[in-house]
Amino acid sequence: MTPLLELEDVEARYGPVRALHGVSLSVGEGEVVAVLGGNGAGKTTTLRAISGLVSTAGEVRFAGERISRASPERVARAGIAHVPEGRGLFNELSVYDNLRLGAFLQRSGFDEDYERVRAHFPWLEDRRDQQAGTLSGGEQQMLAIARALMARPRLLLLDEPSLGLAPLVVREIFAILGDLNEKEGLAVLVVEQNAKLALRSSSRAYVLEVGRVALEGPSAELAENESVRKAYLGY
Amino acid sequence: MSRLATVRAAVTAVALVAGIVLVYFLPHADRIGYIKGSQLGVYFIAILGLNIVTGYTGQISLGHGAFMAIGGYTTAILVSEHGVRDLWTIPIAALVAGLAGFVVGVPALRLSGLYLALATFGLALAMPAILSWDKLDAVTKSGQEIQLFNSPHLLGKGFEDVHFLGRTLSFNHAVYYLTWGIALLLLAVAWLILRGAPGRAFRAVRDSELAATSSGVRVATYKTLAFAISAAYAGIAGSLFVIALAFADPQSFPATLSLTLIVGAAVAGLGSLWGVLAGAAFVQFLPDFAVHISKAQGVPDTVYGAALILIVLLLPTGVAGGLRRALSPLTTRLYTRSQSQ
């Protein structure tokens, strides 16, 4: 069965600097896949390459369709929702407006989508008119995910959801992600520096180093892998 | 001396000689003549100054025409009202304009990029009205023309032959050589300033004020210094302009003059001295050229504006940037060679 998302030998550059040197990975329908690696390994760039935010060489295919050099708008329309580094919220707008924008491409069914999202994040209703920028870090992250969900995506790209958040909040977020994956079959590609958490929440993982895939395999195996344990799990 | 330094010195020497030769032969070129040649020199000096403040310290000034006006009016008032010999008014004009540049440069410290551009744009637009204001009558003669023609303190009284070093030159010739003599001198001065410590400080400020401050560069000092120097240059240009015209009035320094100067600086390529002549030539000759296409009103501006837009789109780093790119295969070889020594 063709994977939902396929990257084949993807290269990416920022001006003269090459950040990705031929990354190949895949995400299956309904799979949760993690991308690990240290700072500067190219994890964020990989997501940006999928979204069309950085110029790339190589092939990116989504649901069989080539999206290799598509614009971010086009990629969004294909059914990929990207929660970028920094969360990508509209800080000056209200929580409600952020959600409305998340549903921008949907012609109808806003109320149903809103209800669905509220089921996962009930507190959104109380804060509907609050400026997004005044929410706490954890709430902002959840709002960013909620906004992505409003687009009814088939694949969710998450860039370091745990960054700057307290462990309890992080656990809550990953629990919700697990829920979404199980109940709604949402595929997730999550970039994380928190390797332990990422490996526990995913079925497969890739380890990036200096813009290349250094290791890949089932998450359970990688968690036991000697070099992974030393480099990323601390023991 | 390393190979790179030798090459640099040689190129500079050649450029200097070429410059002198060019200046000598320029007026004989078709359709240029001594009058337009002098005007070119005036633009050259003003754009040189503007490049120092906008190109090297990154402060966008859309109001440098005002400093030209200050320099020009200083000369006009001193010659007509106080009987000062015109040549002596040039350094005085430089001083007065430079002081004005300092006065503007201090509040300019608080304004960044676009805001400074807006403020100086306002200055440029306000200048003609200020020059015509009744209340400044003593200085500006309320916008009436200040006539220098026939003044004994003016070079050749504005029309007679001038005697210099045993040779007799017509007024236009004399003005031409005066202008370009000063222009080349100012070019050398600018070159010296910019390759020295002040120049490095300027560039540091432009590239990152934060980094410059943490490296110990007194950003405020250098920014105001740049403003003052560039204003002094513009003042000299204005002074020479008035001497050539033999009169001064607000219409000689319209709002569009400031725009012309920044256009010249942009075409020249900010942050480099090489393109300044090209920039001055662009603003001087393109409108003339356009008039030859059609004498209809509005055509020169149309062509001029269109050319400007094209240059911004195709050559955003100006002539100097284009030169740098074109010559980069040569220069990279030089650099790598010297590194391996």
Next chain:
Amino acid sequence: MTQFLQQVVAGLASGSIYALLALGIVIIYRSTGIVNFAQGEMATFTTFVAWTLVDHGVGYWGAFALTLVIAFAGGIALERTIVRRVEGGPVITAVILTIGLFILLGGLSNWIWKAEVRSFPPDRPFPTSAWDVGGVAISKQDAGILAVTVVLVLALWALFQLTKLGLALRASALNPTASRLVGIRVGWMLALGWGLAAALGAVAGLFTAAANPPLDPNMMRPVLIYALAAAVLGGLESPVGAIVGGLAIGVVLNLIVTYDTHVHLDLDRMRIPMAFLAILIVLLVRPAGIFGRTAVRRV
């Protein structure tokens, strides 16, 4: 007292024109970060287009509407072809580009229409007579200008605050990257901003022509500086600020010039320097303007 009120009303009318132009400047600045120095010349050009339409037999209000459409399309075209190439680049490049547009459009206006004396038909758009309201003479033209301005501002408010398109426009200005990630075609949103600004400029130009016949290619030069002053005063990112700023400058300038007869400072000819002074003071004291947000600079 009556003179005071009269001058206030007249000031509000001229201030409306500044406000409309300033609003265009703010819309462009908010979305693309560029100050459009050519805003005034764009207005002049479209006003001449309107005159040509009227000259060829189109009714005034028909020409008015048609001109708005043409201006709108022209603004979009400008952004899509030329302006987009300097967006996101160094400030100086965008500045030179809009100056180039300023010069080009000024030249085009002169070239195409030459320096003939032309006016719009009398009593267009509004009658030049006045009402007497309790001893205060209120010109119908001033009232008309104010009324149309109010309608336009309300329409724009509705567009930005009540529609999905308006939300997308606002989002594109606030966070272009995030906007693209939710599927908004940000490039076209920016183009739309230029289109709206051009249309607002067209209205400002038509009103200026009505208030100062005959038609003069340089008519928007002073209006531009007042509009810039208004935008800066209100806050370059604030549409409300542009409107309040414009009205304030209109009223204050009018009052100053009126009462100058008592102090004899010859201030009528010093309007532009006074506007410049306003710009300077605001930028030095509170650069964000009255309604702008003071940005905290993170070091």
